[in-house]
Amino acid sequence: MSIPGLGQIAPPQPTTTSTTRTITLRPFWEYRFEVPRRTGPTTVTPSTTNLPTGTTPSTTSATTIRLTTGKAERDGTELALNHTYAFPRGTRARILTYTGATLEVAGELPASERVAQYARPEDSPEVQVLNLHFALQEARKKAKERSRRDGGRPEQQQPPPGPRVLICGGPDTGKTTVARTLTGLATRAGGQPLVASLDPREGMLALPGTVSAAVFGTVMDVEDPAGGFGVRGTPSSGPSAVPVKLPNVYYFGRERVEEDVPFWRTLVGRLGGVVRAKMAADLVVGESGLVVDTPPASVAKGDIEMLRHAMMEFAVNIVVVVGSPDVQAALQKAWGSNKTLYGEPITFLPLDQSDGVVPRDYEFTKFTREAAIKEYFFGDAKRTLSPFTQSVGFDDLVIFKTPDDAEEGYDNRPDGLERAEISAEMSHWTLAVMNASVNDPLETIRQAPVMGFVAVADVDEDRRRLKVLSPVSGRLGNRPLVWARWPEPYINLLG
Ligand SMILES: Nc1ncnc2c1ncn2[C@@H]1O[C@H](COP(=O)(O)OP(=O)(O)OP(=O)(O)O)[C@@H](O)[C@H]1O
Numbered sequence: 177m178s179i180p181g182l183g184q185i186a187p188p189q190p191t192t193t194s195t196t197r198t199i200t201l202r203p204f205w206e207y208r209f210e211v212p213r214r215t216g217p218t219t220v221t222p223s224t225t226n227l228p229t230g231t232t233p234s235t236t237s238a239t240t241i242r243l244t245t246g247k248a249e250r251d252g253t254e255l256a257l258n259h260t261y262a263f264p265r266g267t268r269a270r271i272l273t274y275t276g277a278t279l280e281v282a283g284e285l286p287a288s289e290r291v292a293q294y295a296r297p298e299d300s301p302e303v304q305v306l307n308l309h310f311a312l313q314e315a316r317k318k319a320k321e322r323s324r325r326d327g328g329r330p331e332q333q334q335p336p337p338g339p340r341v342l343i344c345g346g347p348d349t350g351k352t353t354v355a356r357t358l359t360g361l362a363t364r365a366g367g368q369p370l371v372a373s374l375d376p377r378e379g380m381l382a383l384p385g386t387v388s389a390a391v392f393g394t395v396m397d398v399e400d401p402a403g404g405f406g407v408r409g410t411p412s413s414g415p416s417a418v419p420v421k422l423p424n425v426y427y428f429g430r431e432r433v434e435e436d437v438p439f440w441r442t443l444v445g446r447l448g449g450v451v452r453a454k455m456a457a458d459l460v461v462g463e464s465g466l467v468v469d470t471p472p473a474s475v476a477k478g479d480i481e482m483l484r485h486a487m488m489e490f491a492v493n494i495v496v497v498v499g500s501p502d503v504q505a506a507l508q509k510a511w512g513s514n515k516t517l518y519g520e521p522i523t524f525l526p527l528d529q530s531d532g533v534v535p536r537d538y539e540f541t542k543f544t545r546e547a548a549i550k551e552y553f554f555g556d557a558k559r560t561l562s563p564f565t566q567s568v569g570f571d572d573l574v575i576f577k578t579p580d581d582a583e584e585g586y587d588n589r590p591d592g593l594e595r596a597e598i599s600a601e602m603s604h605w606t607l608a609v610m611n612a613s614v615n616d617p618l619e620t621i622r623q624a625p626v627m628g629f630v631a632v633a634d635v636d637e638d639r640r641r642l643k644v645l646s647p648v649s650g651r652l653g654n655r656p657l658v659w660a661r662w663p664e665p666y667i668n669l670l671g
Pocket residue numbers: 206208209268269270346347348349350351352353354375470471472530531532533534535536
């Protein structure tokens with residue numbers, strides 16, 4: 177991927193080698209790959225696979241995959257036959273087939289690749305996910321029957337909506353992949369499920385540091401490094417490969433929930449309200465239900481209470497615990513005998529962790545975070561966006577910041593914001609533009625939905641002016657901006 181104006185993305189190297197290979201997948205086999213993060217020599221991890229060799233020079237800067245026969249999908253979203261999909265740098269993904277398929281893999285050699293082979297379909301961890309999907313489809317069918325039969329009742333007696341599923345488990349167990357797959361499969365079956373992401377490290381359809389929810393009523397972008405949950409799925413000033421989703425986004429501004437548990441709980445409460453309203457307002461959305469992706473949980477760290485809070489706010493009636501029996505046991509003990517606000521029992525389902533899940537290290541998550549920020553402002557290889565650059569006087573902007581943790585009394589401050597003095601320290605940070613007025617109480621501003629993000633390209637303290645990049649044009653002065661602690665300013669966007 178090479179985006180004009182971004183100095184830190186290395187240009188394609190003419191010396192890069194590529195292979196054009198044919199990969200044959202039997203039913204339930206998966207082709208797993210990672211596109212290199214940088215250009216340069218790459219090595220392929222040897223494996224017990226049917227990966228052929230054969231090298232031809234190429235300048236293509238991404239790995240491409242074409243489905244040439246059969247049917248295959250990426251996390252629930254089908255690949256079109258004979259369409260060439262280009263996967264950008266840093267993509268880690270798998271292409272799975274239920275019935276057998278042939279893929280043509282070309283372009284840059286993946287940094288690692290293997291074919292996961294299963295002697296019998298039931299050996300694949302995906303069978304459990306598929307069975308769960310079918311069970312959810314049954315529940316959606318019943319919700320539809322109920323809402324057609326009892327939908328006209330007064331609000332308090334409304335029937336329960338479709339299944340509300342919370343996906344949880346330890347770190348790197350494949351939670352987001354399961355959430356994405358269930359969403360893709362539901363959308364493919366004609367549903368319009370709501371999806372909520374409560375993990376601020378990832379940021380669904382938004383920059384990292386946020387929690388968000390959106391209706392997934394249309395197909396997801398197979399080429400998105402985040403498999404359809406990334407920033408390219410959100411409205412922008414450019415065209416989009418697939419219809420965009422309209423997320424409700426709240427800015428947490430920190431990496432981990434434990435850094436400010438009360439504020440995370442507040443935002444989850446707000447998101448829960450949005451989700452309940454959307455389910456009540458739209459029959460198809462209500463019947464399709466909800467999928468909630470959660471931050472990694474550890475019993476030792478006391479995260480059970482965090483999950484319990486999310487279960488309550490979203491009236492969850494199915495809890496899927498991926499690869500973490502201890503989390504399941506603790507949740508069931510704490511919450512197993514409770515009922516949802518619709519009076520339904522709560523079902524706990526264990527799922528095996530797929531052996532394909534790759535733990536992500538610091539460098540990888542930093543790369544994906546940077547890539548998401550760049551993509552938000554500049555687009556991707558297929559869709560170049562031109563961010564609007566404006567020079568603004570210090571006195572024309574109202575910026576608030578979260579005070580340092582060390583500050584006295586911080587824990588007791590209900591608003592958690594203070595007016596920021598603009599300084600060179602703000603250079604290269606992204607700021608959230610809040611859907612509030614600069615005159616609103618600080619608490620209201622901090623909990624307001626996010627309209628979008630801007631990046632501070634430069635601060636000229638002598639002239640008291642800032643250079644600000646925004647995805648669209650428009651005056652910023654009447655909207656409060658929030659400068660939080662995360663994501664940190666790794667990159668100079670104007671290079
Ligand atoms: N079957 C698979 N084949 C190949 N890669 C996979 C597979 N399942 C998951 N991955 C990859 O493993 C990584 C971790 O998966 P995922 O994000 O689903 O885990 P998670 O439990 O949500 O992580 P976290 O604890 O950080 O929230 C991702 O890069 C994902 O694309």
